[in-house]
Amino acid sequence: MKLTKRISALILSFVLILGGLTQANAAKRLTAAVADWTGGEISCQVAVTMLEEELGYKIKRVVFPSGTGLWEAIAAGEIDFACESWPSYAEADSVMMNEDLIYEGEVVGTYNGDGSIDLLGTVGVIGMSDYYIPRYAAESLGIKSWKDLNKHKDKFATIETGSKGRLIACPVAGWNCHDQKRLDLLGIDFQADELGTEAAAVAEAVAAYKRKEPFLLYLWEPHWFFGAYDMVGVGLPEHKVCDPDTFTEAGNWKDCGTKGWPATGWAKDYTMNYGNPATFAKPEHAKAKEFFELMSFQNADQAVMLVEVKQKNRDLKEVVKEWKDANPDKWKSWIPK
Amino acid sequence: MSSSTELLTKPNNPKKVVSYALILLTFLVALWLSTQSEGPSKFPKVVTDEFKFTAWVNDGESYLKKNYRWITKIIANYIKEGYFFLEDFFLDSPWILIAAIMILPCLIAGGLRLGLYACFVIYFWGAVGMWDESLQTVALMGLSVLLCVFFGVTLGVLCSQSDRFENFMKPILDTMQVMPAFVYLFPALFFFGIGGAPAILATMIYAMPPIIRLTNTGIRQVSKESIESATSFGSSKLQLLFKIKIPLSLPSIMMGVNQVIMMALALVVLACFIGAEGIGGQVWLAIRNLDVGWAMEGGLCILFMAIMFDRFSLAFSKEPETLPLDVQKFYLLPQSWEKYQVARIIEKPLSLLSYFTDLICTKITNLIAYIFALVVSLINKSSALDVGDFISKKYYLIPSLIILFLISFIDSTFFEFGTFPKEWKLSLRQPIANGVESLTVNESFIAFTKGLRGFVYLKLLKPLDTFLTHIPWWYTMGIFVVIGYFTVGLRFAFITFLLLLFIGACGIWTQSMVTLSSVLVSVALCFALGVPLGIIASYNERFRNIQNVVLDAMQTLPYFCYLIPVLMFFGGGIVSAVLATVVYSIPPIIRLTSLGLTQVSGSYSEVSRSFGGTLMQTLKKVKFPLAVPSLVIGFNQTVIMAFAMQIVTPLIGGKGLGLEVFNGLARSDTGRGLAAGIGIVLLAIIIDRISLAWTRKQRLALGLSKN
Structure with a gap:
């Protein structure tokens, strides 16, 4: 009796689990990589919500660290698409894409790679990166540009950096910011500390801001941090590419001194969505491809949602849903007929 | 230095003094050497340049990818299909059905206490808004455990039958247990793709050793007497294995299942790093958002889930305790409170309830058994008795199936349950934050x-x-x-x-x-x-x-x-x-x-x-x-x-x-x-x-x- 009881419970749990009752819609399934910074997450969620609610897709969201690994995973067809790639950060784009980057009808970039990645179109969000210091520090120390940083480096030093100042650097290795290289080339006697995640870097910055300490932070716009804290950029030299561009992984990161990247700031980033060419060549995904071409998500909209998500601690999906319901005029034009 | 002088005063262990002095000397030399060097010590360039491990691995990987990837792809696809199937079932079914599937087995195996606990766990998943993620984790874990148990028991039985095979497996099992999962998590990614499949395979590597070991020892420890009596009745080797040895080692195997479940759960959470979904992914997102409360909610979902599965699988391997006849059996409160009058009164309705449930279950089952027997008897008289007998023994299975059937019937015809009700929300995020x-x-x-x-x-x-x-x-x-x-x-x-x-x-x-x-x-x-x-x-x-x-x-x-x-x-x-x-x-x-x-x-x-x-x-x-x-x-x-x-x-x-x-x-x-x-x-x-x-x-x- 006891054995029967046990076996019956076992059978019950397994048989029922396997005795499915569903009908999967396998055809309209796509896998998306969730970006590992909040702005990217929002752009991605906007695209995913549209695809799911307006085009009847079922999207799998996969958390995957950004970098070349992600590009290869997409080229291999493991992931179908990823959102909001920033051209200045991607090393793989020039090798793997073979298309023009077009923003509002204007060609803003050209790629001559092997075409193993499909450029799906611009997101609409335009990004800018810089090094920032809090306004109170800029005013009290009189720092007007990056050239003044060395004079006050001891104020920016921490126990970890000793005599050098500390830059809370671009957190993720895969983003290819080359912070230390830039600091060295520009002769800024600071140490770039990579903290591993956006969260770690921002946590450090928030704590320092609350204690009114000076700190130098790598950050990008749009970012929720600017909504909450008053920061000023140090105005790095304007973006310039080396000619010829030797500062690549293939070129063994040979720099050309102060003449160009990475001794300059970042370019204006026309962010883009990218995907697997084979997936988006399929007729059943034609609508999705068209959607990505039409998508035009604005900085201002992302900034509003960033505040909702990060400062009011709200659920990302809810915030996006709310925005979608409130602003049909903004996204109706993205949906292919 | 003071410690060494203190040691010197002890005359009875000169050997110790020498060794302490040697350690101190070694340390001092190291200190001197480290102050001498300009930068961090580097291996000679000749060696590091010649030994191109990185390049070899990458070459090997691309060779394997090019030539053998189709095999791993096929395996991965099978697993993926299975996982998608389970996941779809979990996520698209009415939530009450899923809840019932979790709670009923707990109720049957572990009694009222475990049943109520399971209700709480299910409620918690939904209430903190991690219903989907929890179920994804359950699906991932369930499939891994299923595969682990299948392959683990097979390998364990093989080990128990052949000493040579056991000796061959031992070092492999050791390595499987020592190796941190992260090391094979990433290579698995490159061969089996992203998401469920590599996660399940990595989980299998990590969680299989205990069940192999426990099956093996369980079968080897079956007493000589039972084996002898079976052989004297003329059982063949296979009969001996399947009729005597495996049933007798069932408690040990169940112990192994329990450990597999716990280890699988630990790894499935980590698998978010290779794109598997579930609570792990939520916790990672929470970290990136610096949201302690959110991460804690995810952590508690896992914690409660682990306790539930642990108790559930333990309930299988434990023999039910028998109480003296004059003692009232307690269903909810600890049995040791039997001496208190109040506790006995509280428990009274529960035992009545249990009595009636038992009665109803038996009656329904017997009725169905009777009907089936009747139907079968139209065709074949002798097998009808067997069928009736077979069904009437499934006291708990049949009523549970009926309940689940009813739920899906109501859901599809009258009223859609949908997903977990949003109104029942419970949030720990704000207080913790x-x-x-x-x-x-x-x-x-x-x-x-x-x-x-x-x-x-x-x-x-x-x-x-x-x-x-x-x-x-x-x-x-x-x-x-x-x-x-x-x-x-x-x-x-x-x-x-x-x-x-x-x-x-x-x-x-x-x-x-x-x-x-x-x-x-x-x-x-x-x-x-x-x-x-x-x-x-x-x-x-x-x-x-x-x-x-x-x-x-x-x-x-x-x-x-x-x-x-x-x-x-x-x-x-x-x-x-x-x-x-x-x-x-x-x-x-x-x-x-x-x-x-x-x-x-x-x-x-x-x-x-x-x-x-x-x-x-x-x-x-x-x-x-x-x-x-x-x-x-x-x-x-x-x-x-x-x-x-x-x-x-x-x-x-x-x-x-x-x-x-x-x-x-x-x-x-x-x-x-x-x-x-x-x-x-x-x-x-x-x-x-x-x-x-x-x-x-x-x-x-x-x-x-x-x-």
Whole structure:
């Protein structure tokens, strides 16, 4: 009796689990990589919500660290698409894409790679990166540009950096910011500390801001941090590419001194969505491809949602849903007929 | 120096003095050497240039990818299909059906208590808004456990039948258990794709050893008498195996299933790093958002789930206790409260309820059995009896099936249950977040964390870091080899030499020394905190009980839950990495200290007390020396856990080999990641073997074990 009881419970749990009752819609399934910074997450969620609610897709969201690994995973067809790639950060784009980057009808970039990645179109969000210091520090120390940083480096030093100042650097290795290289080339006697995640870097910055300490932070716009804290950029030299561009992984990161990247700031980033060419060549995904071409998500909209998500601690999906319901005029034009 | 002069005054152990002096000398030479060198010690360029492990791995990988990927793809596809099927079923079914599927087996196997607990767990998943994620985790885990049990039992049975096969499997199982899962998690990704499939396969590697071992020992331990009586009745070898040996070893196999479930759960959470969905992904998102409350909710979902599955599988392997006839059986309250009148009154309706449920279930089942028998008897009289008999034995299965059927029927025809109701929301996020927030702005607390950060960095990490990276590599290597020779033996010394040579030749010597120093500092802090806690626990039972619950919870929570509070209070950086490691790897040292001290048999301490020893004297002179083996095991486990944590700490600013693994992954450079991953394993193996061998020697010296 006891054995029967046990076996019956076992059978019950397994048989029922396997005795499915569903009908999967396998055809309209796509896998998306969730970006590992909040702005990217929002752009991605906007695209995913549209695809799911307006085009009847079922999207799998996969958390995957950004970098070349992600590009290869997409080229291999493991992931179908990823959102909001920033051209200045991607090393793989020039090798793997073979298309023009077009923003509002204007060609803003050209790629001559092997075409193993499909450029799906611009997101609409335009990004800018810089090094920032809090306004109170800029005013009290009189720092007007990056050239003044060395004079006050001891104020920016921490126990970890000793005599050098500390830059809370671009957190993720895969983003290819080359912070230390830039600091060295520009002769800024600071140490770039990579903290591993956006969260770690921002946590450090928030704590320092609350204690009114000076700190130098790598950050990008749009970012929720600017909504909450008053920061000023140090105005790095304007973006310039080396000619010829030797500062690549293939070129063994040979720099050309102060003449160009990475001794300059970042370019204006026309962010883009990218995907697997084979997936988006399929007729059943034609609508999705068209959607990505039409998508035009604005900085201002992302900034509003960033505040909702990060400062009011709200659920990302809810915030996006709310925005979608409130602003049909903004996204109706993205949906292919 | 004072310790060595103190030792010199003891005339009876000159050998010890010599060895202490030697250790001191070695240390001084190392110190001198490290101050001599300009930068971090590097392996000769000739070696690192010739030994292109990274390139070889990458070449090998692309060769395998090109030629054999279709095989792994097919396997992965099968698993993926299975997983999608399960996941779709879970996510698209009415929530009440899913809840019933979870709760009914718990109710049947574990009685009312477990049933109610399961209700609570299900409610919690939905209420904190992690319904989908929890079910994804359950699906991933369920499939892994199913596959693990199938292959594990098969392999276990094979092991039990052939000594040669057992000997062949043993080293493989050892390696499977020692290797940190992260190391094969990433390569699995490149062959089996992203998401469910590699996660399930990695889980199988990690979680299968216990069930293989337990099946094997279970079958081998079946008593000779039962085997003899079976053979005397003329059973064949296969009959003997399937009719006698396997049924008799079922408790042992169920024990294995239990362990598989717990280990699978631990790994499935980690699998979010290779794109598997579920609670792990939520916790990681929470970390990135610095949302402690969110991460804690995820952690609690996992914790409750783990307890539920643990109790559920234990209920199977436990024999139901039989009570004397005159004692009222308690369904909800602890049986020991039977002596209280109030408790008996509270339990009365419950036993009535149970009686009626039993009655109804039996009646329904008998009725169905009767109908079936009737139908079958139209065709064949004799099998009708069998069918009727068969069905009437399924007291619980049939009514449960009816309930589930009814739910899906109602859902499809009358009223859609849909997904978990949003109104039942319960949020712990805000209170937890507020608590953390108030601490982050609390000035004295921040002063304390800053002080601690300064102390750990300036006094411990930085000196040790510079020391270890600046000692010439050949000197460090020599020390390890000598230690290996004296504690384990010549063969191990040679192996140590080769392993360290590998690390050096891969060009990751500096990083591995950084990792070593982080681990050593973490372990030292674990010792400084854990041993006193263990001592208190060994003297105070109430404290011990509370501590055990806390430690259990700490070990079941996914291990990157700890990252956020540490991050909030200490900021990102290498100090935070060390502190997170301490939080994660402290439980074994606390547990084993208290275990070691309580296990020292009472007679020893009584003898010491009767000779007039004070509490401190007894502790220092009698209990501690006797508890050393247990302490070393604790130390050993703490070290292994600290090494495992090194792969996660780069997320909050950890440096060393862990960061190399991440960099390798981010740049799609498998060789680089793999070399660093292997480096961590090798360091862990060396330290593990040395400390285990040392324990064995201690036990021998104390006469605690025979060989």
